[in-house]
Amino acid sequence: MFDISKATLFRWEREGLISGPPRDWRNWRLYTRENVTEIQKMIRARKLVM
Incomplete structure (x- = not known):
């Protein structure tokens, strides 16, 4: 999804x-739309710095 x-x-x-996503009973991360938005913002910010 992201590179x-x-x-x-x-x-x-x-x-x-970024905030940690909730986890399921197997302790797997369950990314919410809010988590995805945070990740997208971090990627954009990282590109600005580079």
Whole structure:
């Protein structure tokens, strides 16, 4: 969906740059529309810096 690695996504979450998504009973991340919007904003911001 996005051209970023899982490691980047998890790092942003760990560093508090994006909020952590809710998880299901298997502890899998369940990304909401709000999470996707946050990720899109981070990607745009990263492109501006580069």
